[in-house]
Amino acid sequence: MPTRILVVDDSSTLRRMIENSLAESGFEVTSCASGKEAIELAQRTPPDVVITDLNMPEIDGLALTRQLRSQPSTAHCPILILTTDNTAERKQAARQAGASGWVLKPFQPETLIRAINSVCKRLEAVR
Amino acid sequence: MNLDLKEFHAAFFEEAGEHLVVLEEGLLKLETAPDDKELINGIFRSAHSIKGTGGALGFSEIAAFTHDLETVLDRMRNGEMLPTATRVELLLRATDALCSLVEAAKEERPTGDAHLEIAKELQAQLAGDESSASSDQVTLFGDEQAAATADESTVVHGAAALALMPTQRHADAPPAKVEATKRGGSNNDSIRVSVSKVEELINLVGELVIANSMVQEAFASAQEDRSLLEEALAGMERTTRQLQEEVMGVRMMPIANVFRRFPRIVRDLASQLGKSVHIEMSGEDTELDKQVIEEIGDPLTHLVRNAVDHGLESPAERLAAGKPEEGRIELRAFHEGGNVIVEIADDGKGIDANRVRQKAISLGMISADEVLTDEQVYQLIMRPGFSTAEKITDVSGRGVGMDVVKRNVESLNGSIAISSTKGKGSCFRIKLPLTMAILDGLALRLGGDVYVLPLLSVVESLRPQPEQLVHVAGNNELLMVRGEPLPLIHLHRLFDVETQITDPCSGLVVIVEHQSRKYGVLVDELIGQLQVVMKSLEANYRRVEGVSGATILGDGRVALIIDIPGMIRVAFDRLH
Numbered sequence: 040m041p042t043r044i045l046v047v048d049d050s051s052t053l054r055r056m057i058e059n060s061l062a063e064s065g066f067e068v069t070s071c072a073s074g075k076e077a078i079e080l081a082q083r084t085p086p087d088v089v090i091t092d093l094n095m096p097e098i099d100g101l102a103l104t105r106q107l108r109s110q111p112s113t114a115h116c117p118i119l120i121l122t123t124d125n126t127a128e129r130k131q132a133a134r135q136a137g138a139s140g141w142v143l144k145p146f147q148p149e150t151l152i153r154a155i156n157s158v159c160k161r162l163e164a165v166r
Numbered sequence: 167m168n169l170d171l172k173e174f175h176a177a178f179f180e181e182a183g184e185h186l187v188v189l190e191e192g193l194l195k196l197e198t199a200p201d202d203k204e205l206i207n208g209i210f211r212s213a214h215s216i217k218g219t220g221g222a223l224g225f226s227e228i229a230a231f232t233h234d235l236e237t238v239l240d241r242m243r244n245g246e247m248l249p250t251a252t253r254v255e256l257l258l259r260a261t262d263a264l265c266s267l268v269e270a271a272k273e274e275r276p277t278g279d280a281h282l283e284i285a286k287e288l289q290a291q292l293a294g295d296e297s298s299a300s301s302d303q304v305t306l307f308g309d310e311q312a313a314a315t316a317d318e319s320t321v322v323h324g325a326a327a328l329a330l331m332p333t334q335r336h337a338d339a340p341p342a343k344v345e346a347t348k349r350g351g352s353n354n355d356s357i358r359v360s361v362s363k364v365e366e367l368i369n370l371v372g373e374l375v376i377a378n379s380m381v382q383e384a385f386a387s388a389q390e391d392r393s394l395l396e397e398a399l400a401g402m403e404r405t406t407r408q409l410q411e412e413v414m415g416v417r418m419m420p421i422a423n424v425f426r427r428f429p430r431i432v433r434d435l436a437s438q439l440g441k442s443v444h445i446e447m448s449g450e451d452t453e454l455d456k457q458v459i460e461e462i463g464d465p466l467t468h469l470v471r472n473a474v475d476h477g478l479e480s481p482a483e484r485l486a487a488g489k490p491e492e493g494r495i496e497l498r499a500f501h502e503g504g505n506v507i508v509e510i511a512d513d514g515k516g517i518d519a520n521r522v523r524q525k526a527i528s529l530g531m532i533s534a535d536e537v538l539t540d541e542q543v544y545q546l547i548m549r550p551g552f553s554t555a556e557k558i559t560d561v562s563g564r565g566v567g568m569d570v571v572k573r574n575v576e577s578l579n580g581s582i583a584i585s586s587t588k589g590k591g592s593c594f595r596i597k598l599p600l601t602m603a604i605l606d607g608l609a610l611r612l613g614g615d616v617y618v619l620p621l622l623s624v625v626e627s628l629r630p631q632p633e634q635l636v637h638v639a640g641n642n643e644l645l646m647v648r649g650e651p652l653p654l655i656h657l658h659r660l661f662d663v664e665t666q667i668t669d670p671c672s673g674l675v676v677i678v679e680h681q682s683r684k685y686g687v688l689v690d691e692l693i694g695q696l697q698v699v700m701k702s703l704e705a706n707y708r709r710v711e712g713v714s715g716a717t718i719l720g721d722g723r724v725a726l727i728i729d730i731p732g733m734i735r736v737a738f739d740r741l742h
Contacts, residue, residue, distance in 0.1 A: 131226065134307040141305040154304045160240075161306070164214060 042159060045086035046070035047077040047103065048121070049095045053144075057090065057121075060148035066155070074098025078106055085112040088155050090142075093122035093129070101136045108137035117158035121146070178219050179272045180356060182228075185212035186268065187426060189261045193254055194429050200249045210239040216264070221307060228267050231281050233306065234288040235260045241292070253291065258430075260284050357456055359416050367416070370409040377402035414604060417457070421499045421508070422450035424463045428470050428497060435474045442481055442492040443474055449499035454506050458578050458598055462508070465571040469510045469594050470495065472568075477514035477592055487589065489513065505622070506600060511593040517586040519543045526552065544584035545681050548572040576731050579605070579620060579714075583682070597622075605700050605727065607717075609693035610676065612657055613665035616725040617689075618698055618717060623730045625677040625684060627692060630670045645675060645686040652677065654686040655737045657728075660712065665690055680730050687733075700727060712736045 044066045048054045054070045061068045069086070071077050075098055077091065089107060093100035100120050107113040117139040122129075130141050139158045142151055192209035199205060213236040221229030238257065241247035263281040270277040381402055384395040425447050436443040454462070478484075478493035485491055498509045519540050526532045526546045538546075546552060550569040575582045579599045586592035599605070599622065607618035628647070636644040636651065644651040654675065658665045667673040667690045675686040698717035703710055703726075714729035 130305060134221070134226065135224070139307055141307070143304070150304060154306065157304075157306055 041065055041067040042087045042155070043067045043069070043084070044155065045077060045080060045089045047072075047074065047089065047091040047095070047100075049073065049092060053092075057151070061152070061155075064148075064152050074100075074103040074106075077103055078110075081107060081113050081116075082110065086116060088158060089113070089116055089118045090121050090151070090155075091118065093120055093124055093133070101132055101138075104133065104136040104138050115162065117155075117162055119151075119154055119158065121151070174219075174223055176356060178223050178225075179268065180358075181219065182216050182268045185216050186261060186265050188212040189264075190258065190430055191426060193258050193261065194433065196249050197251065197254050203243070206239065206243045206249070210236065210243045213239055216268075220268075225271050227277055227281075228264070228271060229307070231260075231264060231267060231285055234285050234292070235264065238288055238291050247291070256284070256287055256291070260288060357416065357419070363412065363416060367409070367412050370405060370412055373405045374402070374409060377405050410604075414455075417455050418453040418600075419456050419459045420451045420453055421459065421462075421506075423459055424466060425450050425497055425499070427463070427467070431467060431470060432474055432495060435471060439475065440480065441474065441478055443478060443495060444492050445495045445497065447497040452499040452501065452506055453600075454598060455600065458580075461574060461578055462596070462598065465574040465596075466497075466508065466510065468568075468571050470497070473510055473512040473514070473592070473594075477512035479515050483515075487515075502597075506598045508596045508598065509593055510596075511591060513591040516588040516590055516592050517544055517547070517584070518588060519586075522546055539682075540586075541584065541682055544586060547584075548582070579622065581622075581681075605698050605717075607696055607698045607727065608676065609696050609719075609725065610674075610689040611691045611693055612661070612689050613663040615663065616693060616719060616723060617657070618696075618725050618727045619676060619678065619687070620714075620727070620730065621695060623678045623680060625679050627674055627676045629673075630675050630686075632671055635670060643670070645670070647677065647684075647686075650684070652684050652686045653737075654688060655733065656688045657733075658688070658690075660733065660737055678730055680734055685734060685737075698725070698727065 044061055046054055046057050046061075046068060047070070048057070049072050051072070054072070058068045058070055069080060069084075071080055074091075074095055077089070078098070080086075081089065089103075091100045091103055095103075098106070100122070104118050104120070107116065107118060118137065119140045119142055120133050120138050121142045121144060123144045125143055133141060139161075140154055142154050189209055189212050192205055192212070195205055196202070196209070213232055217229050217232035217236050220232060235257065238247065238253070242249050242253075247253070260281075263284045267277050267281055377398065380398040381395070384398040388395045428447070429445055432443050432445045473495050474493075478495070479487065479489075481491045484493065494513045496509070496511045498507075498511070500507055522543050523532070523538070523546075526543075526549075527534050529552065531546060531549055531552065532538065548568040548571065550567070552568070572582055575596055575598075581597045583595045583597070584592065585595070605618070606621040608621050608624050609616055609618050611617075630645055634646045635654075636646060638644055643654045645654045646652075654670065656668070656670075657663070658668065667688075670688050673688050673690055674692055675688055676692070678685055678687055700715040701717060703713060703716050706716070710726075712729055712733040712735075713726045714732065715727045716724050717727060719725050
């Protein structure tokens with residue numbers, strides 16, 4: 040079964056870019072533009088990994104992370120933050136919110152895929 | 167989840183300590199068994215747990231550093247990287263650095279930068295590795311899932327919650343953690359106690375409650391029938407004694423806690439000195455009081471270092487002497503008559519009794535014509551100011567000397583004996599009490615008071631005959647026992663106690679042994695053997711020379727416990 044990825048980003052360009060590069064590598068990608076949609080989608084079909092932007096209107100990446108963590112179905116799901124932000128405070132906040140990792144934009148598709156594989160492997164190790 | 171993370175900190179530090187031990191031991195084994203997958207898995211899991219729990223509790227530096235360590239281990243685990251000697255060496259140094267990071271977090275002090283260098287080295291190992299995420303661009307946080315680990319390990323505060331433990335866990339489950347207070351130590355210390363021990367304690371307390379109500383009932387009818395009361399009291403005494411033993415058992419820990427550091431120490435030291443050393447350990451599961459375990463570490467470490475540095479010859483010297491190139495150090499722990507014996511033996515060059523003797527004479531410790539047994543000569547090396555090392559090496563030059571080793575052992579109510587054969591090796595034998603809280607004592611009367619002598623040091627007691635007494639210079643006497651002259655200490659003079667008995671021939675002399683020398687101690691009379699629970703005099707009053715503590719007797723009176731080394735010191739300081 041392919042790994043199901045949920046991509047959350049308010050920029051449609053970036054969404055497409057991520058979708059394409061991940062789909063090429065055999066991932067099953069669903070994407071949406073807001074945290075609200077993401078929570079609904081994740082409830083319906085819990086993804087294997089969530090990749091989310093940090094700065095989004097209404098529910099931002101951190102709030103989304105916290106909400107996903109509080110839901111039993113996504114409590115252990117790896118969540119990667121994909122952002123241009125590189126400040127230690129924000130990283131710390133993301134860590135505290137329960138994010139699994141932080142990937143900087145701009146990114147090479149390979150980098151993102153390696154990060155996804157790492158968090159999946161870690162989850163396996165824990166299980 | 168709104169958890170107070172502080173609550174888990176103590177549990178994390180303890181857990182991290184255990185994982186660090188697994189890491190270090192595992193890495194040491196990995197050097198000789200690089201193909202052992204299960205071993206690497208175990209090491210990896212320990213690093214992983216530290217990272218996970220540390221990260222979950224907000225120790226970001228620990229988590230970040232352990233992440234690099236873990237990633238290297240993960241590569242090795244997956245067979246993507248070979249555990250070469252250089253890498254294992256690096257991982258060992260990383261383990262040390264992680265250990266200091268955890269220590270720093272525990273003591274709530276800032277961490278240094280030392281670990282950053284090692285982190286770079288670890289990252290360098292990973293660099294260029296295909297499956298590695300670029301560390302600049304991707305930050306992987308500690309597994310949030312590992313927070314569950316912290317939830318699973320239950321920390322019990324106070325006794326009230328203890329009652330829940332047996333029903334929550336099976337007897338074969340991992341040990342529960344029970345908060346315990348260490349004498350004179352920080353109250354945050356904890357001891358791991360197996361659930362079965364806790365269950366036994368609860369049973370005994372239950373029995374004690376029943377025994378108590380039986381005594382009360384028997385007391386009501388004591389007018390008619392005393393035998394019921396006596397029976398009930400006997401039952402209560404039995405249960406109390408059992409409870410005491412069990413509670414003491416809670417403080418017991420295997421000596422493996424100390425031994426496990428030695429393979430690393432020996433390995434590092436041997437490579438530093440260009441020696442090849444094989445260390446063998448036995449009796450690691452011999453149990454000792456937690457306090458003894460904590461305090462015996464430094465003296466033992468010193469003895470082990472000494473054995474590697476001074477005891478064992480260089481490979482060339484060994485070959486020349488017809489010995490195998492590889493030196494042997496043996497660490498043994500075992501029970502012997504209510505005590506625990508720890509031996510550190512080497513197959514090195516042994517102690518040159520003649521050289522020690524000459525040195526002691528030149529230092530003025532003994533006179534040139536003094537007749538001493540070899541054992542007595544060896545004891546000289548533990549006198550303050552004595553060191554036979556001709557040049558101070560990097561190894562032996564630092565830290566404590568043999569006199570400190572001896573003092574440490576004695577402060578644990580233990581003793582240390584040395585045997586050695588020239589050319590064959592030496593053996594340091596440390597005798598330790600099982601516990602420091604309870605002492606087997608000999609109660610004696612002096613004036614109107616009761617004193618207690620540690621039974622461990624008592625050889626015999628006798629009523630002297632006038633012809634056994636020899637007066638020497640001043641007001642001092644020697645007691646001749648089977649031809650051996652023993653210095654006689656008048657305890658009443660020493661402690662300034664008023665008593666009718668000042669003539670040794672009307673009192674009793676207890677012969678005690680200290681550092682292979684015997685001394686006579688004059689007392690009024692002996693009361694008998696007893697087990698006493700030691701109370702610190704320092705904590706309740708102040709330090710008194712010659713007295714190691716106090717105890718409360720059955721009748722409620724306080725008896726002082728005599729510190730034999732201290733007593734001898736005071737007695738002879740007065741002489742000179």
